[in-house]
């Protein structure tokens with residue numbers, strides 16, 4: 001596999017794009033119940049070998065402050081780069097998984113349906129308080145598990161599969177964002193004209209825990225998840241937003257719900273050609289900062305980042321760790 005990395009986005013008078021390019025090829029050879037795609041320990045679990053499970057949309061239904069959320073763990077090919085499909089371990093067939101939005105004070109009644117025929121998966125919501133051995137417990141293949149959590153902390157949170165080895169489950173694609181909207185809103189709500197979800201994650205050599213642990217990411221990518229009807233929804237694909245840049249008008253105030261899935265890299269999130277007027281670290285209204293050039297996002301970190309593009313044009317966003325750009 002050839003490794004190359006580029007990671008930045010573009011904003012126009014219209015808005016943003018992230019991208020990365022890389023090339024990769026794999027050639028599968030069966031070995032016991034594992035398929036080794038090359039000498040670099042690229043391992044497809046035998047039961048996953050020819051498995052492409054059609055993405056199943058999440059179900060979210062509200063009954064008062066009870067929110068019933070049904071999601072799937074499933075195996076799906078995700079295009080990481082042109083001609084390079086990664087047999088991702090996913091939530092609902094997307095990597096990153098679909099964005100989930102609830103309100104502060106809601107009770108999340110969550111069901112995980114594990115469609116993977118071979119290994120257990122689970123759900124770890126960073127937005128909740130629970131005993132992980134109970135609330136984030138493994139769900140066996142072809143079974144489902146139901147868990148109940150209060151969502152009492154507003155913010156932009158990561159969710160991910162917490163099944164051992166967690167690094168493999170996250171790096172193979174099982175991560176996403178849950179937004180808990182603050183009960184009293186953000187002080188800048190009335191100023192916002194457009195809002196988008198932006199997620200950074202990195203990819204490694206296929207299902208190679210050694211590479212995930214000690215290697216360098218082969219791709220560092222941005223994606224966007226549809227927050228409103230008609231918005232673009234992408235996977236963590238190199239250049240995924242280049243062909244379909246996010247759009248806004250010059251002078252509009254833009255809000256990004258931005259999060260870094262890692263699993264390993266820090267993100268120094270920066271939009272070239274502007275300054276973040278208002279930032280809420282981890283999306284908490286209490287963590288209100290002004291005038292930030294770059295928003296630091298540790299692995300699993302999130303933020304609400306707001307800015308205005310005064311001049312018409314194309315604006316890129318990057319992680320300012322330029323070895324990844």
Ligand SMILES: [Cu+2]
Nearest residue numbers: 121161163169
């Ligand atoms: Cu998993």
